[in-house]
Amino acid sequence: xxxxxxxxxxxxxTTGDLVVYALRQVDLTIDPxxxxxxxxxxxxxxTTLMNILGCLDVPSSGRYALAGKxxxxxxxxxxxxxxxxxxxFIFQSFHLLPYATALENVLLPTLYxxxxxxxxxxxxxxxxxxxxxxxxxxxxxxQLSGGQQQRVAIARALMNDPELVLADExxxxxxxxxxxxxxxxxxxxxxxxxxxxxxxxDPEVAAYARRVIRMRDGVPTEQPSGxxxxxxxxxxxxxx
Amino acid sequence: MRRFISxxxxxxxxxxxxxxxxxxxxxxxxxxxxxxTVIVAATEGAYRRAYEMVDRFGPDAMLVxxxxxxxxxxxxxxxxxxxxxxxxxxxxxxxxxLLVPMSSVREVNISYGNRRHQTRVTGTTEGYSRSxxxxxxxxxxxxxxxVKGMRNVALIGAQVARELFANTDPIGKFFFVRNxxxxxxxxxxxxxxxxxGHNLDDRIVMPITxxxxxxxxxxxYVNAVRIRFLDARNMGRYRQEVRAxxxxxxxxxxxxxxxxxxxxxxxxxRFLVALTGSLVIFIGITGVMALVVAGFVLANxxxxxxxxxxxxxxxxxxxxxxxxxxxxxxxxxxxxxxxVGGLLxxxxxxAAGPLLKLAADFPIYFSWKAFAAGLILSMxxxxxFGLQPARRxxxxxxxxxxxxx
Ligand SMILES: Nc1ncnc2c1ncn2[C@@H]1O[C@H](COP(=O)(O)OP(=O)(O)OP(=O)(O)O)[C@@H](O)[C@H]1O
Ligand SMILES: [Mg+2]
Numbered sequence: 001x002x003x004x005x006x007x008x009x010x011x012x013x014t015t016g017d018l019v020v021y022a023l024r025q026v027d028l029t030i031d032p033x034x035x036x037x038x039x040x041x042x043x044x045x046x047t048t049l050m051n052i053l054g055c056l057d058v059p060s061s062g063r064y065a066l067a068g069k070x071x072x073x074x075x076x077x078x079x080x081x082x083x084x085x086x087x088x089f090i091f092q093s094f095h096l097l098p099y100a101t102a103l104e105n106v107l108l109p110t111l112y113x114x115x116x117x118x119x120x121x122x123x124x125x126x127x128x129x130x131x132x133x134x135x136x137x138x139x140x141x142x143q144l145s146g147g148q149q150q151r152v153a154i155a156r157a158l159m160n161d162p163e164l165v166l167a168d169e170x171x172x173x174x175x176x177x178x179x180x181x182x183x184x185x186x187x188x189x190x191x192x193x194x195x196x197x198x199x200x201x202d203p204e205v206a207a208y209a210r211r212v213i214r215m216r217d218g219v220p221t222e223q224p225s226g227x228x229x230x231x232x233x234x235x236x237x238x239x240x
Numbered sequence: 241m242r243r244f245i246s247x248x249x250x251x252x253x254x255x256x257x258x259x260x261x262x263x264x265x266x267x268x269x270x271x272x273x274x275x276x277t278v279i280v281a282a283t284e285g286a287y288r289r290a291y292e293m294v295d296r297f298g299p300d301a302m303l304v305x306x307x308x309x310x311x312x313x314x315x316x317x318x319x320x321x322x323x324x325x326x327x328x329x330x331x332x333x334x335x336x337x338l339l340v341p342m343s344s345v346r347e348v349n350i351s352y353g354n355r356r357h358q359t360r361v362t363g364t365t366e367g368y369s370r371s372x373x374x375x376x377x378x379x380x381x382x383x384x385x386x387v388k389g390m391r392n393v394a395l396i397g398a399q400v401a402r403e404l405f406a407n408t409d410p411i412g413k414f415f416f417v418r419n420x421x422x423x424x425x426x427x428x429x430x431x432x433x434x435x436x437g438h439n440l441d442d443r444i445v446m447p448i449t450x451x452x453x454x455x456x457x458x459x460x461y462v463n464a465v466r467i468r469f470l471d472a473r474n475m476g477r478y479r480q481e482v483r484a485x486x487x488x489x490x491x492x493x494x495x496x497x498x499x500x501x502x503x504x505x506x507x508x509x510r511f512l513v514a515l516t517g518s519l520v521i522f523i524g525i526t527g528v529m530a531l532v533v534a535g536f537v538l539a540n541x542x543x544x545x546x547x548x549x550x551x552x553x554x555x556x557x558x559x560x561x562x563x564x565x566x567x568x569x570x571x572x573x574x575x576x577x578x579x580v581g582g583l584l585x586x587x588x589x590x591a592a593g594p595l596l597k598l599a600a601d602f603p604i605y606f607s608w609k610a611f612a613a614g615l616i617l618s619m620x621x622x623x624x625f626g627l628q629p630a631r632r633x634x635x636x637x638x639x640x641x642x643x644x645x
Pocket of ligand 2 (some may be wrong): 047048168
């Protein structure tokens with residue numbers, strides 16, 4: 001079963017008399033285990049697509065189903081729950097809580113889980129060591145470099161073990177070397193079975209993905225990627 | 241519940257993180273609450289004093305004072321209650337188990353050897369100490385024989401005992417009241433000073449017969465009568481009956497004002513509450529104003545905080561927080577701050593209370609009531625003034641918040 005299914009999804013913004021199509025009749029399917037890069041010029045609708053994939057926004061028309069559930073008609077609380085259970089977000093500007101430690105930031109998604117989980121703290125520590133920050137657990141964001149902050153954000157995105165990780169220009173604020181480190185980390189997650197969608201302007205970043213979607217005026221077109229698609233064999237879900 | 245606890249946890253963390261906001265909110269709430277605390281304590285103190293006085297006065301007691309209220313108001317003390325009135329009252333009210341006439345003269349010179357003093361002399365009958373529940377701690381009480389026999393004997397207050405007899409035993413000693421030699425038969429228990437500053441222990445008590453004849457040159461009138469009734473619950477009825485009885489004896493026509501005044505515990509409470517009221521209103525207005533100001537300070541700082549922290553709100557929403565989780569967190573932050581302010585305000589109030597007592601001799605009593613009032617009010621301030629910013633926070637759209645962050 002496909003993880004994300006978009007059918008004729010449009011998103012419009014109306015400012016005054018002007019109707020802007022951020023997405024136009026988008027048909028798109030993303031399967032579990034895929035690593036997708038979304039590219040395209042500024043204003044082409046990449047972020048809008050990510051917001052809809054991530055249940056932060058709902059389509060103006062069309063249908064979107066995530067993990068077999070139709071999201072289109074969900075109310076705000078249900079959307080929150082979908083995000084909590086199925087989605088991990090990574091942003092260009094990290095968005096860590098400045099007054100919380102790395103560990104506390106990683107634990108943030110567990111606060112809003114419908115059902116409590118035991119051992120959240122040890123899982124968070126394992127995730128921090130997965131991203132190479134086991135010795136920075138009690139540092140605050142302003143005591144971490146940009147790359148380290150983004151690693152904390154990645155650990156946070158993985159905390160609730162979501163099926164889908166969405167990264168909107170995750171390397172946009174980082175230098176090339178650090179960016180490569182982040183992308184290798186995302187690749188390794190994908191190799192362990194996580195579905196990942198990355199928005200980027202950088203072809204080098206996009207090269208990590210096995211599928212590239214190019215957006216133009218709200219319309220996606222598939223573009224063959226440099227790498228050969230890896231067959232979708234069963235991989236164990238990312239543990240921790 | 242779990243969500244509530246983690247929300248609380250998050251709120252406390254944020255409270256600590258945004259220190260300047262915390263300091264301003266706490267300080268302004270603390271000011272208001274300290275004023276409120278003092279008010280509650282003052283009100284409670286006043287009531288306690290009132291009940292203390294009523295207790296001393298006797299809930300079953302009534303005081304009949306000679307002279308109309310109008311005459312007393314302009315400083316005249318007309319004498320209208322006669323010795324015969326007293327006897328008639330005694331006959332007419334069998335439920336009055338004690339009925340004690342009293343006549344007082346102030347600033348009477350007394351002396352013992354070369355020690356001199358000025359004091360108040362109260363002429364009365366043998367029931368006096370019982371009627372005021374004021375025990376004789378040394379020697380004996382006045383007796384019926386003392387009164388009937390117009391004897392030159394006296395009970396003395398503790399202050400008089402100190403002034404005239406210092407450390408020696410006064411019982412049986414003769415001293416001069418003006419130029420009358422009087423023998424001390426007993427010493428009254430120490431009573432201290434009333435709220436109005438009268439030293440109750442600065443007095444001597446003599447048979448009314450002796451006092452009227454030898455000190456006041458008076459045959460007919462007494463100043464007042466103190467009555468105690470068997471049943472304190474019927475005081476309202478007794479009051480009406482005594483009034484009607486005296487009006488009739490004094491030949492007052494309907495429409496004519498009373499030429500006497502009746503005082504019972506009810507009036508005492510009313511008087512004290514009125515006295516307290518003005519100060520309570522003053523501090524009350526100040527306190528409520530301070531709290532409202534505190535509320536607006538809080539609301540504005542929180543609104544500022546909401547826009548400053550929209551990134552935080554956005555990310556919380558992105559990882560699954562519902563609107564109400566955000567609402568809750570900000571409300572809890574507000575309430576946590578105002579509660580701390582409330583606690584601090586209570587401490588400030590307790591510290592300021594004694595100053596007020598010193599400055600205005602105002603009875604102040606801190607109890608859990610003042611504490612609870614402070615906490616509840618501070619929570620309400622947090623809840624009421626935190627609600628609008630919290631709703632604003634909950635309404636923050638995650639997409640916009642994340643984009644702008
Ligand atoms: N809240 C909004 N109101 C009005 N128009 C909007 C809004 N959000 C997005 N748009 C419009 O939708 C279109 C797509 O925006 P989107 O943010 O998805 O672009 P993007 O591909 O992510 O661009 P960038 O590379 O600059 O991030 C743009 O034309 C934008 O102006
Ligand atoms: Mg974008």
